[in-house]
Amino acid sequence: MAELPQRQTDIGPPHYEQFLPPVIKKNYGKWIYHEELGPGYMVHVAESGDRVWTVRVASPRLLSTDTIKEICDIADKHCDGYLRFTTRNNIEFMVDDESKVEPLMKELKEKGYMIGGIGSRISNVVHTQGWVHCHSAATDASGIVKALMDELHEYFTSKDLQARVRLAVACCVNMCGAVHCSDIAIVGVHKTPPRIEHERLRNLCEIPSTVASCPTSAISPDPQKKSVKIKLEKCMYCGNCYSVCPSMPIADPKNDGVAIVVGGKVSNMRSHPMFSKLAIPWLPNNPPRWPEVVDAVRKILDAYIADARKHERVGEWIERIGWEKFFKLTNLEFKLQHVDDFTFARETWRMAATFKW
């Protein structure tokens, strides 16, 4: 290891300024408006009269260094050697002259990049590790995203919607994606309780913190076994005990699957931010293309497209029509699982005599 350079600590990330394209640096804080010019490009106009054109392309997020180097090549060629990623993992190429847009887009298309995602469309799917890297995953994330976006890519590249529809995938209820506040989202769920490996548990886990990890108090110490026991009927398969104690594996290939939640949003525009609510409690894991999941998302999206008003987010649409109508329009079944019995259940009960037939 002698050849290693001198390590430094606590230096923090490099200053962003060195990474700003000159036109951005010059007009920093002085932008006055922008215009969407197409599904995948837009222009921002500065007080100085300067303009910056941004072209956005999709990314699978999981990028090889080869691909990164390829986009660097493109940025070197067209964008003075700068680029950025968006908060939804798309790649943005910026140019300071209108004449540079066309050649840039041409090259991107030639190289197979998918341009789009700006405005009232489906942008990239925020997602998580899944079977690619996480021990906790009840499903895969990248696989579902790919299957889903193959189906919905037109809403990225061309078709527009009443408003942005934000999709997200999280591979377990830890929800490392923004599933809990997304228009339509998919979350990996278990359906069976963890199994206790008493032998390993004794050595690997702290009993008090394992007991404390359970939101429903389903876990109690089992002094005889010097381990813990689970009151099975209290377990709602959240896997938090497994996060705390590796000897309580919960993955169960036959019964793991995904839930679909809908109607969340983050922006404060018009309506306040909203949590996603359960639309479908369980669909099977069917790799590689999760057809049931893709169908279900499509079905919900189609109902939205058919019924929502301009500028209306999925959650705003459902709030306007009511959930009883949502289930009707999407033809989804309303089940016991939809009825909340968790911490804040009571705020969800219909304390009113008014509802739609």
Place this chain on the structure above:
Amino acid sequence: MAELPQRQTDIGPPHYEQFLPPVIKKNYGKWIYHEELGPGYMVHVAESGDRVWTVRVASPRLLSTDTIKEICDIADKHCDGYLRFTTRNNIEFMVDDESKVEPLMKELKEKGYMIGGIGSRISNVVHTQGWVHCHSAATDASGIVKALMDELHEYFTSKDLQARVRLAVACCVNMCGAVHCSDIAIVGVHKTPPRIEHERLRNLCEIPSTVASCPTSAISPDPQKKSVKIKLEKCMYCGNCYSVCPSMPIADPKNDGVAIVVGGKVSNMRSHPMFSKLAIPWLPNNPPRWPEVVDAVRKILDAYIADARKHERVGEWIERIGWEKFFKLTNLEFKLQHVDDFTFARETWRMAATFKW
């Protein structure tokens, strides 16, 4: 007791039919519309063409038999010997001919009855026992109602409002009135924890049920004293322990008082039913006329009158303008006590970046 008649049990109340005025009995279930003719009278029209005119008068609810006999006299004279009470404790006299309305109203006025309460007004105040009959009272109810209605009687007899404004008074947080869903309501509250009379407690109270009665788990057994102890900082003075165990008196003349809550409603019209929310956490008990309380109600009512739209209930008004504006318009102080820390606190926090300055 020999002269007593033969008692009967489980016979239930008499059948209502025998108490219906003939015009009501005849047209039962056949009414087609009604019209409000003034603040205190209205007419209902039946399919048959029959009509019934109803004249409504205020009642203090606490009625002497003398007064009941007097209203019976009036009903005998004008209404064929029938009358009814409303669900808000007003008295209704019904006649089957327009010509009978005038003489009825004349006599009622002469005898000092207050006619009104129909339509978008303030009707009678739903209230409870208070110091007249309850051991649990943190304030009086009848006294506050009288003081309040002396001030607001015009909204009963003549002036109209944007919508009904339902007032209620409950003398403790047991809330035997409909305080928790009223437009403007007053509730007796304590401000100090109960005192434990250990000697009596030993004999009078069950320790487990006393401990269990506390919503904040402030009470625990005190095995030494064979009694209980209270973690003072956990007590929010609800008095539930006193309901269960008489040896934990909580009344405290210096610190008992009332809270004012606003914006509740029961009807499903337009908006869903709403809970009342805290407007003023504490005002002193100042019998006989509770001037601070009357003033505060007046202030809130005036703000409503000045700012609400037609058909808008207090709660609907506040929902439209927002609570931050409510505090501004009423000039009430927003205090720590307004911030919820009880069971469903989190649903009340502003999880949004949008609010009014």
Place this chain on the structure above:
Amino acid sequence: MGTKHKTPLLDDLEKGPFPSFVTEIKKAAEHSEYAQDLLGQLELSFKEKVTHWKHGGIVGVRGYGSGVIGRYSDVPEEFPGVAHFHTLRVNSPSGFFYSTKALREICEVWDKYGSGLTNMHGSTGDIILLGTKTENLEPVFAELSSRGWDLGGSGSAVRTPSCCVGQARCEWSNIDTMAITHDITHHYQDEMHRPAFPYKFKFKVAGCAIDCIASIARADMSIIGTWKGDIQIDQDEVKAYAAAGMDIQKEIVELCPTGCMSWDGSELKINNEDCNRCMHCIAKMAKALRPGPEKGATILLGSKAPIVTGALMSWVIVPFMKMEPPYEEFYDLVDRIWEWWDEYGKNRERIGELIERLGFPRFLKEVGIEPHPAMVKEPRRDPFFFWSEEDIEK
């Protein structure tokens, strides 16, 4: 007799336009020592700002566990007339209609044995006979019951059911509130008079979503009339309202919570599929609009005051039920609910609180009610839910 105590504070409350409860007590004090001493003790409370009643003891009439609220003064030496001052809860007739004859009979009994003071009515809907001593309870009960009256509920029992005026005088009642209330009251006499539940259970019946009996706020079971089918529109009457100056667009169409109405100046249209039957348009244009043809009720469960974990309003458990005699489906439902409550309810735990503690889905499953989107404002948010054996692949 007359007033034997000085009551300067209370006297002040005889002034002013609104009818005075003090005047009522004074009237009774003319011929009742109870009422006289009530005045005295109440004046003391007004002065000291504190109640002078002790925690109630258990008193009642033979064979009943409910119907009487025991009450004792904590200053009996000063006010012996209220040393005992128990109230009787007399079950009012549905709809609070009375003949003067019946009312006079009650007054007569009460003048003889009690304070001459009443509440017409208590918040639950009973005729409250306000204050008598223990030994008078049996006589009052004998006199009243022999005349056809009975006591209402108290304690951990069915409480006196009550209702809005309904079809007796309201054009909007989708159900016969008074008949239903009467039937329930008679059906559950035993459950009303002999407390055997974990806690109180209240029924209230409203003819429509306007809920003039406030059932949604204060009944463990709220029965609220509603309809299926289209709102009946008389377009001529609509025009008449417009002609008379009503701004139909603003006052009706724009206030419709579901936005399902439209008005082009001559025709009012309703997209009934989207109507949630809130009653606004109907109430504001009583002559022009009437509820739809198929009548029934929505059954809601669980409302109560804030003690212990916060106030609840009733929520939907059965979206639509025909409410016709003999109400078999209804009583069957109530029985199943009570059985479940009885099995799991803790002492002093209302049905709403129990459902909250054990979970609404579990309640639905165990009581045998099909889930329906009308039961919730919105589905759960966090994906934490239970499955049964039959949902699992082994």
Place this chain on the structure above:
Amino acid sequence: MGTKHKTPLLDDLEKGPFPSFVTEIKKAAEHSEYAQDLLGQLELSFKEKVTHWKHGGIVGVRGYGSGVIGRYSDVPEEFPGVAHFHTLRVNSPSGFFYSTKALREICEVWDKYGSGLTNMHGSTGDIILLGTKTENLEPVFAELSSRGWDLGGSGSAVRTPSCCVGQARCEWSNIDTMAITHDITHHYQDEMHRPAFPYKFKFKVAGCAIDCIASIARADMSIIGTWKGDIQIDQDEVKAYAAAGMDIQKEIVELCPTGCMSWDGSELKINNEDCNRCMHCIAKMAKALRPGPEKGATILLGSKAPIVTGALMSWVIVPFMKMEPPYEEFYDLVDRIWEWWDEYGKNRERIGELIERLGFPRFLKEVGIEPHPAMVKEPRRDPFFFWSEEDIEK
């Protein structure tokens, strides 16, 4: 090299128009054994429908408690390339702007020591270097840090702060999101690298209420730009939008959540007192409307994913704070909050959960924040609240 495992299931995901992560892994597999075995193991997961990663062990770089997620295969014999497969979280620069030079440097290091696979970016905002073995962690760190890069957060520490593009390219940013994020990151290097908190703590910074960084959903502290004063209107531009076919009444005025706008066909009026700064009108008429003059931020606290008691969104704790260097008021607030969290927080208890457990009013009082109506959607309903000694009359 090339693919050494058969991957029929994954191969299917190379088809279709959307860019394929499988293709990316295959590209890396051309020159990385890690990536090759990742393909193999992932195919196995696709086949068996189960993850093949074990619960992570604690690995890291010297002197740091965070920045590396340890990961081990549960089938290492079959896939030795991923027997260890740890990720490094490299702290991204504010706003996710890069020079190609910098990116190439990172690639170079990663090609040398790692799988050649990355996430650009992780959900928190780090550059994720996806998979290497334990002995390579120090070299990667040395190579990167010597080139100016550092690791981000993991574990019970400050996590890598992130922000929307802000003033770099957005006309609406009320604060300099990138500068603030950079400053916070550097201010808290120690708190980021040496976990000493009860649990993780995330900062996210958005320039306006549109919140393009989703801070309100997933930051323990959300800093959201806002303004005081009137929205600036260019009436000519408004007319231009109208002329271009925008239905200003329907698309703007009627969608304003506070109903504070009006449009008479030639002038757009805003009652700014009622505006809640939701950004709808501004976003839809970017040329005509601009935020008001006095800029600052609303500070919100507490959002997180559903584990354990349900998801939280951040809620307002400071309605308005100027966010200008050196951000003293801000850091002082954060320090007071952490002190309180440190004192009362249980292990694995996020700040939002702690406030929920102990009570928001108590938090406000003990941390020294004045209550303000902006903090709540509505005041409490049930009248159960606490008083302090000074409120009591003895």
